[in-house]
Amino acid sequence: MTVTASPAASPRASVDMSAPNRDLSAREIALDVRNLVKGFRKRSGGTLLRPQYAESRAVDDVSFHVRRGEIYGVLGPNGSGKSTLIRAMSTLLIPDQGTVSVFGLDVVRDEAQVRRLLNRVSVDAAFYKKLSPRENLLYSAQLYGLDRHVAEERALVTLRRLGLKDKAFQEPLEEMSRGMQQKVAIARAFLTSPIVVLLDEPTTGLDPKSRRDVQEFVLELRDVHDATIILTTHDMPEAERLCDRIAFISGGKFVAEGTAEQLRALAGPGRTLEDAFIELTGEDLATEETA
């Protein structure tokens, strides 16, 4: 994909990210998002008895595609629309406008088939915290209709790969660190062997070792298991290390897309990805993150 930022007529450079390259066949496009809009009704004022509401767009006319076997990063500050986008792509939210298709299947019309192809891991993964990872994962396996022995073996392989000790498999989740729980959430997503994986801030809040374990696992998914991965992050070095292409999102809109190198080049010679982000979005990722 060629990045074509127009000189800033507005503070935000615009980039043509419309239709997929015509050379790519449907089999090569894992995910195709076209003109996606998702809004929420939010209280805008009024009184307790007469509240007023306004519609605010969390995702505002976003179009992009992800190739099979690609790691695609969506980079943006808090509240920029990353999670809403991931939830709309994973059939959890119905778009107000636009379409999302996964290997040609529409996420609304073909929801059941799409769910067999993809899975999502989010920072707010819900578990029965008094139960162990093993009990939680076996419960999920039952919901997915999987054989419990196959599921247990598969979960153990993933957890070991992520650096979790076997002993932890039997301990209550509430006694585990957030990083360990995140690894269990990843193992749960892999019970179904998804070919498209949506990772919503997979390393946020993790210590450096856990962060590296998860990042290496993500690279292995692409390189060994031929998975297509879409991940959201606030973390510039993570985006540079993992992603084949990156999109900058700000205020629900994609403002630029390209390889890390292409995006850095938009800011000028010798500039960093962070410089490019600030220049193209007018926002400081670090400030937003701590706000």
Ligand SMILES: Nc1ncnc2c1ncn2[C@@H]1O[C@H](COP(=O)(O)OP(=O)(O)OP(=O)(O)O)[C@@H](O)[C@H]1O
């Ligand atoms: N269920 C909801 N109801 C109302 N507003 C919502 C809802 N979910 C998200 N929003 C709003 O949509 C906007 C985008 O939120 P979203 O969670 O998608 O951003 P994000 O980039 O994932 O943020 P973060 O990095 O903090 O997770 C925010 O203004 C948020 O308040």
